[in-house]
Amino acid sequence: MVWRTLRTQPAAAAGGDGWRVDPAIAGGGVLTDHGWHVSYVVPRWVGAPPDAVSARLETRRHHRFAVEDTATVRLRFPDAVADIVLTWAAETRENQACVIGTAGRIDIEADTVVLRANGREERHRRPPALSDGSQHPDWFGPVADEFLARVLGRDPSHRNLDEAAVCIAVECGARESSRRDGAMLPLAARVEAAG
Numbered sequence: 001m002v003w004r005t006l007r008t009q010p011a012a013a014a015g016g017d018g019w020r021v022d023p024a025i026a027g028g029g030v031l032t033d034h035g036w037h038v039s040y041v042v043p044r045w046v047g048a049p050p051d052a053v054s055a056r057l058e059t060r061r062h063h064r065f066a067v068e069d070t071a072t073v074r075l076r077f078p079d080a081v082a083d084i085v086l087t088w089a090a091e092t093r094e095n096q097a098c099v100i101g102t103a104g105r106i107d108i109e110a111d112t113v114v115l116r117a118n119g120r121e122e123r124h125r126r127p128p129a130l131s132d133g134s135q136h137p138d139w140f141g142p143v144a145d146e147f148l149a150r151v152l153g154r155d156p157s158h159r160n161l162d163e164a165a166v167c168i169a170v171e172c173g174a175r176e177s178s179r180r181d182g183a184m185l186p187l188a189a190r191v192e193a194a195g
Contacts, residue, residue, distance in 0.1 A: 001042060001082040002098040005034045006090035009062065010069075021065040029067035031057060031174060034086040039167040042075060042082045045099060049166045050075040050082075054184040055174035061089035073174050076184065 010020040010033065019026040020033050043049050053075055057068035073084040097108040104117025115122040149155040169187050177185050 001045065001080060001100070002096070003038055003042060003082060003084045004094075004096040005030075005038075005086045006092060006094050006096075007034075007088045008090055008093055010065075010088050021062075021067055023066050027067075027171070028065070029057065029071070030069055030086045030088050031055075031071040031073075031171060032067075035071060035073065035084075035171055035174065036167050038073070038082075038084050038086070039170040040163045042084075043077075043163075043166055046077050046080045046082070048077055048079075050077050050170065050187055052076040052184050052186050053170055053173040053177055054182050055177045056182045057175065057178040060087070071174065073170075074184070075170065 007030075010030070020028055022028050026032060053073065055071060055073040058070050059065070059068055060070045062069040069089045070087040071084070073082075073086070075082040075084065094110065095108070097106075099106045104115065107114040107116070111125055113124045113126055115124070146155065146160065150157075150160060173185050173187050177183050
């Protein structure tokens with residue numbers, strides 16, 4: 001699996017640079033900004049949490065910020081690998097994803113999902129493109145409904161908390177891996193303890 005989130009700069013925040021670039025507010029950096037989404041979407045696609053992570057965090061362009069503007073991450077799963085590039089230092093704004101399996105491949109290209117299998121190709125447009133903006137109002141309703149169901153006791157599962165635990169484990173593991181020169185670090189104990 002390959003995931004690329006390319007941006008030319010961090011998204012603007014009302015009243016200044018905000019949490020994305022201030023490590024004192026929320027950790028900051030492109031890993032915190034975009035890595036959270038990767039950390040719950042990719043495990044859903046794989047069907048399992050990752051068991052290890054390696055990462056390199058660096059500043060390629062935006063040296064005025066006290067956080068990284070580029071993260072290169074590898075998530076290892078029992079039966080899969082995801083290579084991830086997140087950057088605010090790109091020349092263009094776009095999102096790309098590719099999932100290759102035993103039966104074919106799926107590519108996400110802007111607002112189009114491309115399915116390739118058995119020598120055939122199908123294209124399905126699903127606007128808007130993920131890179132169109134930092135807000136996705138079409139996602140908000142289902143997420144809010146799921147949250148309310150959990151708070152009101154209509155959903156006894158801990159899926160949101162389990163996903164959050166995986167996201168935190170991936171981010172913490174990626175930061176530690178980068179401090180260790182990109183070493184592959186196990187996540188199983190962190191993820192299992194969180195679940």
